[in-house]
Amino acid sequence: MAQRENALSVRETFSGVWLVAGRELGAYFDSSIAYVYSIAFVVLANSIFMNEFFLTGTVDMTGFFDLLPLLLAVFLPAITMRLWAEERRQRTIELLLTLPIRPLQAILGKYLAALALYGLFLVGSLPIVVMLFALGDPDPGLILSGYLGLIFLGALFLASGTFLSALSGDQIVAFVTSTLLCFFLVLTGNDKVVAVLDGLAPSLSFGTLLYESISVSPHFDGFVRGVVEFHSVVYFFAMSAVFLWATSLVLKLNRT
């Protein structure tokens, strides 16, 4: 009986999540956000690929996957900045939180909507894959792994953006802080940045410490090389979960 009640509550939980996700996704497409962001992202991402493709002359997407984290560090905060800040500006956050849904359902719903929009961005880069297969014999495993890495990376950036949107309550502040955080996570994996940070305090090796602990780059690099490592998957899942959990704490604080 208790199990049956649990099963129902799980179903209810997901129905609440889908409800919020549908509403949020609809809001993206009702305004011009989804169209403008998608077109801008696809044009920029494909230009980056074409530049690398003609310079290296190899039938693979490594250069594309290398540069995309920097592009995502700007584009994904632009998706998440409005998630909670907009609700607060329009004073609909109280209404949302008094509806018979839990904060976690609202967070997951909005997060899934942002992920779906990001998925649309990635679908926009699929013509590159089709073109590569038409031109030669690329390694499908490497491409699949690279896209898997992009999904994990995007999920982390979206989770951090969701948290900062809930925390700041202002879209511009949310965008700037999320972008800075994403750049921090990406650039701490850059060799030159690591060398500079190491040079600031050679005894601490601060740059190396950041590279080996918090940076997304060593984890994302594995995916680009075609290797899906357990610790990288744990890193992306755990970091995303921490940011979403922190978002629920912020909302609970606002509720009380």
Add this chain to the structure above:
Amino acid sequence: MKERKLAGLPVLLILLLGILAAVWSARVAAHFRGLRLELGRVKLSRLDEETRRRLETLKDDVFITYYVSERSRMPSNMRRVERGATDLLEALRGASRGRLGYQIVDPGTDADLVRFASHRGVAPFRGTPTASARSGRRWGSPTARAQSRPSTGSAPSTSRGCRRC
């Protein structure tokens, strides 16, 4: 207003603790080196039976010195060479039952090493300039050298440029 700002502080502290926990769990998970999936055509950490058999029957210790420039000095399309080579070397070391060891040395850090590498025919190659390396042709030295122990005619004091010894 001030109270609201202060209310965010405990959340940031809890977030910091959560991030530390996430990083720690990833580091713990990194000990399970076997838990990996290689999706590419080239499976670097999988050795064929013949290689395994040879490594298992090694009579002498083998030590490999892998010379590679640091990533920022490599052409953009070759920056992952080191990690791929390291995966392969790890796989070789794992299959050799302790008979095989390796070190990674950056020859660019020491003039003696540069001379030594050139002398051994490991001259730096010229890489194709790419978008991120447009300023000119880049030099890099990805090459490996194996020797059996005890060493004869070894490299000049590689410890200075050694990144992983």
